[in-house]
Amino acid sequence: MNKKPFEKLTDIMKKLLSEKGCPWDKEQTPEGLLKYMYEEADEVSHAVKARDWEGVKEELGDLLMQIIFQSELARRKGRFDINGVIKNLNDKLIRRHPHVFGKSKAKTSKQVLAQWQKIKSKEKRSKK
Secondary structure, three states, X not given: OOOOHHHHHHHHHHHHOOOOOOXXXXXXXXXXXXXXXXXXXXXXXXXXXXXXXXXXXXXXXXXXXXXXXHHXXXXXXXXXXXXXXXXXXXHHHHHOOHHXXXXXXXXOHHHHHHHHHHHHHHHHHHHO
């Protein structure tokens, strides 16, 4: 059975970090990978500014790889996994878009941004 591309990607990362995987990958730490995440985000920015859509596609893949890498390292330490990252994002998008998923009546971009900031500030206060 063919796996979906995302599932195949997570399987590849698990194999790279396995006992028989890549020595370099297995030596990496979350902190040590940060420079690569910044580099990849910068490369996405350059490709977008250049309107190089094939480059954007490639660089977004490289940035996604960094997210998958970090998530797999965290999973191995029992902290969280990529599904937790995705669930948090799904929940946040729904919470911060009540004009789409709830009863808010925000109609303009300005109203949406103000609402977003208000929700974000409330979330940050509740985490303290």
